[in-house]
Amino acid sequence: MKDETATGLGARSGARVLVDQLIAQGVARTTCVPGESYLSVLDALLDSGIDVMTCRQEGGAAMMAEAYGKMTGRPGICFVTRGPGATNASAGVHVAMQDSTPLILFVGQVAREMKEREAFQELDYKAVFGTMTKWTVEIDDAARIPEIVARAFRTAMQGRPGPVVIALPEDMLDDMVSVPDAPRVEAPQIAPVAQDIARLEELLQQAQRPIVILGGGGWSPEARESMINFAERWALPVAVSFRRTGLFPADHDLYAGDLSLGPNPALTEAIRNSDLVLMLGTRLSEIASNGYTLFDIPTPGQQIVHVHADPEELGRVYQPTLGLTATPMGLMLALEGLTPSALPSGDWAAACRKGYRIWSEAPQPNPGPLQMGEIICWLRDRLSARDYITNGAGNFATWINRYYRFRGYQTLLAPTCGSMGYGLPAGIMAKRTYPERIAVTVAGDGDFMMTGQEFATAVHHGIPVVVVLVDNGMYGTIRAHQEREFPARVSATDLTNPDFAALAVAYGGYGERVERTADFAAAFERAVESGKPAILHCLLEKEAISASRTLTGIRDRTFP
Structure with a gap:
C-alpha cells in the first residue's frame, strides 16, 4: 500500500512536510548545528535518508553548504538555530551572495505567539539578512511549506544564483497539515535573442x-x-x-x-x-x-x-x-x-x-627551508584533474593562484569574497560528497583557526580531508598591508599558535610537522594513507611574507 505521508495526501507535521520537500528536491545532504528551535526537523531528518552532517559552529556549517552549491549547482542546505546561530552562519551566507552560489539556510525562530517581544534569541531575519540574500522569508503557515521551499530552490538557482534564508517558527513545525508536495525545481536557461x-x-x-x-x-x-x-x-x-x-x-x-x-x-x-x-x-x-x-x-x-x-x-x-x-x-x-x-x-x-x-612554470623562491612554490608545483603533479584544492583567505593562497593548474570542473573551492576560514569546511564537504577523490585544504594559521573546530567534524564523520597548514605566526596579509602603511610599527598581527600536528592527533586525526621542502612529499603520502583527517603543519619563515607580497603586487595596491 502506498505511504500517504510520502505523497502529501495524509496529515503531516510541518517538520515532516519540510523534510519531504527536501527529498522531493533531491537533497542528499545537509549540514547543521543542532538547536532546540528546530528539534522537530532533526527528528524528521532522522529516518529520511538525508546525510546530516553535525558541525561545530554555524559559520563552518554554512560554508560547507555553500561549497556543496559550488560543486553541484543545486542549493547547499544548512540548518541552524535562532539568534547567535543565525548570525554565526551569516559568514557563509555572505560568501554565497558574493560568489553567486545557490544556498538555502533554514533558521529556527521563536514561537509565533512570542514574536515582537524580543523573546529568547529572537531576531528579525528579514532585517538581518536582507542585504546579503536574494530572498529572506518566514513561514508562518505550515500548509505553505511546499510553496515556499519550491520558490526558495528556484530563487537560489535561477538568474544570478545566490542564498535564500527561511525562518521556521518553532511551533509551526509541529502543526499538522494535509498538503501535496511540490515538484522538483530546475532552473530555467536564459538564451540571447x-x-x-x-x-x-x-x-x-x-x-x-x-x-x-x-x-x-x-x-x-x-x-x-x-x-x-x-x-x-x-x-x-x-x-x-x-x-x-x-x-x-x-x-x-x-x-x-x-x-x-x-x-x-x-x-x-x-x-x-x-x-x-x-x-x-x-x-x-x-x-x-x-x-x-x-x-x-x-x-x-x-x-x-x-x-x-x-x-x-x-x-x-x-x-x-x-x-x-x-x-x-x-x-x-x-x-x-x-x-x-x-x-x-x-x-x-x-x-x-x-x-x-x-608566469606559472618555475616557482619563485621564498626565504627559509620550506619553499611553498615548490610544494604547490609538487601537488599539481601529484593530484589528478578531479581532485580538489580548497582555501580560504591569506597570502598563502597566492602560491596556489600562480602555480597550481586546475584542470577539472570546479576543483578549486575558494571564496571570491575573501572570507577567512572557508578552506577547511569546503574541503570537508568536497571529500564527503566525492569520497573517491583527494581533497586538499591549503590554509594559513590565522585562516585555519577561524573554523579549525570543524576538524572535529571531519573526525566525527570519518572524512579524511588533508590540510596543508602554512604557519608563519601572523595574519600575513594584514601584516603586509601594515608594513607598507605603517613601517616599523607592527601591531595586532602576531599570533601564538598551537602545535597543529599534535592538535590533529588530539582530535583523533593524523598530524605531522613539516619544516623542509624535501620532507613534504613523503609526509603528504603518509597523511593520505592514514585514512584519517590529517594536518601537515608546515612551518614558514616570517620573512616569506616578502615573497608573497611580490606575488600579489601588494606593494602597489591595497586589496581586501
Whole structure:
C-alpha cells in the first residue's frame, strides 16, 4: 500500500512536510548545528535518508553548504538555530551572495505567539539578512511549506544564483497539515535573442585580438565543455576571473591565466591590448579588475561584450558594446552554430598562452627551508584533474593562484569574497560528497583557526580531508598591508599558535610537522594513507611574507 505521508495526501507535521520537500528536491545532504528551535526537523531528518552532517559552529556549517552549491549547482542546505546561530552562519551566507552560489539556510525562530517581544534569541531575519540574500522569508503557515521551499530552490538557482534564508517558527513545525508536495525545481536557461547573437558573430569576425574572461555562477560541466568547443572554433584565448579557475582547463592550449591577486602582468597587458573582450558570466568586480583599473570606467577602450544572467549587472560598472542577458548554458547553446568564416591563425592565442606558461612554470623562491612554490608545483603533479584544492583567505593562497593548474570542473573551492576560514569546511564537504577523490585544504594559521573546530567534524564523520597548514605566526596579509602603511610599527598581527600536528592527533586525526621542502612529499603520502583527517603543519619563515607580497603586487595596491 502506498505511504500517504510520502505523497502529501495524509496529515503531516510541518517538520515532516519540510523534510519531504527536501527529498522531493533531491537533497542528499545537509549540514547543521543542532538547536532546540528546530528539534522537530532533526527528528524528521532522522529516518529520511538525508546525510546530516553535525558541525561545530554555524559559520563552518554554512560554508560547507555553500561549497556543496559550488560543486553541484543545486542549493547547499544548512540548518541552524535562532539568534547567535543565525548570525554565526551569516559568514557563509555572505560568501554565497558574493560568489553567486545557490544556498538555502533554514533558521529556527521563536514561537509565533512570542514574536515582537524580543523573546529568547529572537531576531528579525528579514532585517538581518536582507542585504546579503536574494530572498529572506518566514513561514508562518505550515500548509505553505511546499510553496515556499519550491520558490526558495528556484530563487537560489535561477538568474544570478545566490542564498535564500527561511525562518521556521518553532511551533509551526509541529502543526499538522494535509498538503501535496511540490515538484522538483530546475532552473530555467536564459538564451540571447537571435539579433544579439548575430551582432556578437559580427564582432567576432572583425576582431583581431579577442579574449574571453569567464566567471560567475550558474555554470555546469556541460556548459564548460561547450565553452571549450566554442573557444577552439574561434581560437580564442580564455582567462578566468578571481577564483574561477575550474571553468576552463589550465592545461588547454587556449588557457591564458586567471585575474587573481597580483595577476600576471602579461595577461593584464594582453587584455588592455585586445580589441574585443567577451566577459561571460563574470561581474568582473574589484579583484578581477585589478581594483577597477583594468578597463576605463564607464566606457572601456576595448569593445566589450558582457553576458550575465542578471540584467541588473549589465552596465553596472562597465558600459558594454553589447550586453546580453543569458545563463551560461543558455549562451553556450546559442553559440553552437557560430563558426568563423575563415580559420583563425591562432597566433594571438598562442602569445597569450606563452605568457601564462612563463608566469606559472618555475616557482619563485621564498626565504627559509620550506619553499611553498615548490610544494604547490609538487601537488599539481601529484593530484589528478578531479581532485580538489580548497582555501580560504591569506597570502598563502597566492602560491596556489600562480602555480597550481586546475584542470577539472570546479576543483578549486575558494571564496571570491575573501572570507577567512572557508578552506577547511569546503574541503570537508568536497571529500564527503566525492569520497573517491583527494581533497586538499591549503590554509594559513590565522585562516585555519577561524573554523579549525570543524576538524572535529571531519573526525566525527570519518572524512579524511588533508590540510596543508602554512604557519608563519601572523595574519600575513594584514601584516603586509601594515608594513607598507605603517613601517616599523607592527601591531595586532602576531599570533601564538598551537602545535597543529599534535592538535590533529588530539582530535583523533593524523598530524605531522613539516619544516623542509624535501620532507613534504613523503609526509603528504603518509597523511593520505592514514585514512584519517590529517594536518601537515608546515612551518614558514616570517620573512616569506616578502615573497608573497611580490606575488600579489601588494606593494602597489591595497586589496581586501
